[in-house]
Amino acid sequence: MKVCPRCYTRFPDGERFCLHDSAVLVEEEDIARLGTSIGNYRLDKILGRGGMGTVYAGEHIYIKRPVAVKILHPQFARYQEAIHRFLREARAATSINHANIVDVTDFGILADGPVYFVMEYL
Incomplete structure (x- = not known):
């Protein structure tokens, strides 16, 4: 649906x-994730959805900094290879320092399943 x-x-x-x-x-x-938190980040708006994950606009709960949070689709989170690919994507983004590429600032795997990484929100 x-x-x-x-x-x-x-x-x-x-x-x-x-x-x-x-x-x-x-x-x-x-949609069900909107208004909820993942780690220290509140999810406010859906920015886009790709093959591996959904990207949300959000905010760090304590320091009030705007962020973009990419969450691995749940159907992939149970596969180690998919988690490793997602982690490689986050690491690849951190290895590039360019004004036109966002910085990845955090990565997490929560006990209840969600795998995510956090980027600066431009």
Whole structure:
């Protein structure tokens, strides 16, 4: 099931855009994370969804710094190889120092399953 992140209308999996406001539809599981926290980061808005994970705009709970948090899709989090690929992606991003590439500032694997990394939010 897909959900509109603006009006929360539900649509069948084949749909890509909301018929009411033209927003790109997201997976129901992604919407469920909005307003929750992962590690020290609150998840406020979905920025995008790719093959391996979903990226959220959020904020560090204590220092109030805006961040982007990429969370590995749950169906991959149970596979060590997928976790290693995700970690390699985070490490690769940290090895590049360029004004047009965001910095990765944190990486975590929580006991209840979510695997994530945190980037600066531009």
